[in-house]
Amino acid sequence: MDRQFPSLHRLRRTAWIAFLVAPALIIMVTFVVVPIISALAFSLYDWRGLARGAFVGLENFRQVLFQEPFAGWTRNAFKHNVIVFVTIMVVQNATGFLLAYALFKEPFGYKFHRVSVFLPVVLSTVIVGFLWKLFLHPLFGLVNQVLVGVGLESLALPWLGDSRTALWALIFANAWHFVGFPTLIYLAGMQRISQDHIDAARLEGAGEWNMIRYVIWPLVAPSTTIIFVLTFIGSFNWFELPFIMAGLDGSPFGSTDVLGLYFYRTAFGNQSAGVQDFGKGSALAVLIFLVIVTVAALWTIYLRKREVEL
């Protein structure tokens, strides 16, 4: 039958595949592809509010990349995204890995610890941001009250108002919030490692360090790939926490500004300071998207190769 009607068979097969793929494809196209393409189109026009003006080519890109003060703001925000990314990679993910290893060894009460490490992850960023903003308040905050209480008054800084500490305070709050996530992924990765490997290593007399370095770390490489790429995307999309804790302007004077905040206040305006500029806002959105896609794609390829080598 099939041989007699190969085209019909193929048609049915194609229809079936199309039927299965279509819903996901339609959703992706409507909510991802179309907005990205329209942002690209928007970025080529001059805008007044939400009304489109003349076609200006790459002028918006020129302004946000090369014309002061916009270029300076873009560089400043980009630099902070990089700092956020590197710090979160090192601090949050390393802590996550070590916590995962500790939990993997199933110490006393590990079930309780497993839940408590992950618990903050399920809290809303709004709550976490608000909570840490209160904790870090220069007058009423818990952190400074404790510091004053133990006689370290000189260390009781206005954490979120000091340009030297504000970004680090945000990163710290972020790490507190999300450290459970890499922990969970690494823990799952470790639990997938065959017990034989671990027993073999132990028989060979491997200590903790060698165990981590030569057995655990290479074998959780797939988890590392996922975590690294998600950390990168998350750091460059960082918005909620700085918005809640530092405000739309990246206070104080841009020391907590990141691309997400800069994009939002450029495109949608800042009620107490600026006006809406959809053109430059879209240009920023396109640039953020390009950075994320390019780096995430190249890095995924590299990390996948690494998984095999390890």
Added chain:
Amino acid sequence: MRKARLLAAATVAGSVIATTPGIAADLTFWSWRQEDKSVYEELIADFQKTNPDTNITFEAFEPQNYQTILSTALAGGTGPDIIHVRAYGNLETVAAPGYLRPLGDDVDLTGFSPLAIAAETMREDGQLYAVPFASQTLVIYYNADIFAENNLTPPETWDEFLATSQSLLDAGVTPLANGTQTAWQNEILVGALVPSFYGAAFEEDLVAGTATFEDERFVGALGKLLEITDYLPRGFTGIDYPSAQQLFLSGRAAMFAGGSWEIANFRNQNPDLNFDIMPSPAPAAGEPRLVSTFFDGGYAVNAASENAEAALEFLRFTTTTDFGNKLAAKLSNISAVPGVKFEDPLLAKIAEFNQTSASYLMLVHFRYEEPSGSVLLQQGVQRMMAGEATPEEVGKEVTEGIATYHAPFQQ
């Protein structure tokens, strides 16, 4: 043929009769004034006494996102019939794309202050788009009880202001509640505390294009702010706007630099707080004490509204003294309607302060394009107050930023 013509005439006549009172309509009215909803509903009920067939539904949105919600709705071809719009640059964002109906001769604004009308006029076409509703004034609030307890009288000159602050500090009271963490609070400090130093003449020169923000009058005024850093709360760079309000409301701080919109809010939050207001201190005895003022917004009609006539009728109602009096009495607004009586002693004081005023500079003149003067000044003052920039640097930065689109600064 004749029959058809008759029929057509009858239909036209019929429809004219049906719509001439023009007022049988269901209108929507959008605003960002969430806390004023009940008063607006009362005002709408007043309007309905003479226009019983017009129903108006008042809807208020979160202020920070109002502009985005509104322009999105308008761009999508929907949006309300009556629109509470802001003034200056934000008005232009909505008016320039043609979303608002020019008022022309439809509404009579005789007697309104020219500044109020300018605030709701688009610079490009010179058309008026909204009936101005209220102005705001930046003043210094003070806690009268704390002043009395410490035998202090409200200071009149800058030196007295510093001396008063020092006495308060010595008595263990935080003199000024303000902090600099919330960016726009920095612009408020400039507009509330030191306008008497740059003065109204500086504004005239600025508008005429003969002065920039590097002018020594402005830079000198900014420098004055550095003299108050000891009198702000400990860790003031980390104090945000709500914390500053709370410090003043709870009586932990004696003064607060802020806008007239705080009056209603302060009274609601702490009815027992005995507070009063004063204009910015004079540079020397006998010199004028200025306040900064700006217009808050107005009532406009959606250009796409199918009930424009009914909406315009409501706008005409907003120009009446009855409307203005109620706005003043119930919402503590400095109504823009001419001839409004301010029964409230604080409002009466503000109306008097307004006789000696300068504009809230950046909002009124330089918040039309990016980078807006407000963004530049807020960041600059924030940096200056943290000790990381000099007043000269701030003046230069602000001027250079605005110069990217403002020709008179490009020398």
